[in-house]
Amino acid sequence: MEAVRGFGIDKVAHSADRITGRWPVLRLENLDTDLPLPPEAVPVTAAALTTPPANSWLPFTGDEDLRAAIADVLADRAGHRYDPGDEVVVTSGGTEAALDCLLATIDPGDEVVLTDPTYAGLVNRVRLVGGVPRFVPYLVVDGEWRLDRDALAAAVGPKTRALLLMSPSMPSGAVLDHDDWRAVCDLCRDRDLILIYDSAMESLLFDGRELIHPVREPGMAERTLVIGSLSKEFRMIGWRVGWVAGPRSLVEHVGWAHVYNTTTPVGIARAAATAVLRGDHKHIATSAAELQRRRDTILSGLSGLPLVRPGGGWSLLLDTVALGVDPADASRALLREGAVAATPMTGWGDAVAARHVRFVFSAEPVDRLATLPERLAAAGLAPRNG
Incomplete structure (x- = not known):
């Protein structure tokens, strides 16, 4: 088995906790959020x-x-109407759901x-x-993925x-359009492939x-496993509620992978998850809308830098190799000179990812994001011709 690699987020976060200086640290390295919880989340959980x-x-x-x-x-x-009895499994977050789907469908040596x-x-x-990852690059066309x-x-x-896909995708914010999905689905039907669709951000769309x-x-419907989660669209990170829906022929195996992985979903989260x-x-x-406003603040303030405009999600990427x-x-x-915590994307794909650092804008308000131009200038990250 190829070595499992770290995210890099933990190292950046550890260093960011120790930075003091001219600015308070902009925490753009992880997917926490300051956006409010759904109104039912806390009172129903407490009750x-x-x-x-x-x-x-x-x-x-x-x-x-x-x-x-x-x-x-x-x-x-x-x-499509899934049968709650045998076509839906609740998991401890969307990431457990992804592992359960892979355990249920992938044998050693299979390519994903x-x-x-x-x-x-x-x-x-x-x-x-x-399994063996095989990567399909995103291209940058007219400033978007x-x-x-x-x-x-x-x-x-x-x-x-x-095929294991997200839309909007993390970390890029890339969104698949109708023609993209038709190409994906044609391949799945023609080659008898399973689609594992991580839908955790599917409603966080811009423009x-x-x-x-x-x-x-x-x-x-017969060949797709849909992964969902309360952590992104619903901002309920700590509740750890995810799910898998799909045809019973696949979901039965996903359910057993879940049972022998974590035994049961988080009990104290169940009532609030249902209410939300x-x-x-x-x-x-x-x-x-607030996430789009934050995205636009970054893009406007850092115009001239090789940022790729995300179509949705919580983050965007800066091509530092182009600089x-x-x-x-x-x-x-960025951390030392600009007090900006941002994670390099090594291991987040292949050659395309390896050119970038990620800016997460889910936990920082517009007024703090507006300080990015000065911070990046202090870190020496300016357009090569300006």
Whole structure:
């Protein structure tokens, strides 16, 4: 098995905790958020803490009410009604869900196609199950990320078992359009592949983009595992609630992988998770609008730098190699000279990721993000011709 690599986030965070100087540190290295929780999250959790279900092992794959709430959300988004009884499994967060999906579908030596860049946690989970990551690069077209569809087709070979994709993707904020999804789904149908779709950020879209769900494509409900989570769209990071939905022929195996991985979802989170999923979701659009405002503050303040405009999500990438600076060196200079904690993207894909550092804008308000131009200038990161 190829070595599982670290994120880099922990090292940057450890160093950032010790920085003192001209500015307070801008924490752009991790996916915490200062955006408000859904209104039901705290009061329902507190009220349910002393109830028997909050301190129970059972049911192993999640309360039926919670699974039904997940099925209702997916019926609206995906246009497909999943049976809560045997087509939905509740997990301890979306990352556990990803591992369960891979454990249920990938044998050692099987290849899994991911984008470059992508979330390092997905890459490493492919390696944990003995799978082999194969990367499809994102291209930069008109300042935004675009999937290289020719490279996607070329990446699928006789050992390919699954495609593991996000949209919006982390860390890039890349969003797949209708033509991208059609190319993905055509490959899955033609080559008899499984699609593992991490939908954790699918409603965090900018610039009026529409939510496009691959399960709406013909024949995809039978071959797609949909991963969801309360951690991004709903900002409930500490509740650790995720899920997998898909055809019972696959979800049955995902459920057993979950049971022998963590035994049961987090009990104290179950009541609030159900209430939030059944509640008013207008707060998601409010959060997406604030995230877009933060993105625009960064792009406006750092115009002239090789930043790629994200179409959604919580973060964006700076190509430091285009500035003649190695990303690890840039990360150190940003922290030392500019008090900016930003993670180099080594291990978050392949050659494309390795050119970049990531700026997460989910936990820093606009007024603090507006100090980035001065901070980057102090770190020596300016356009090469200016």
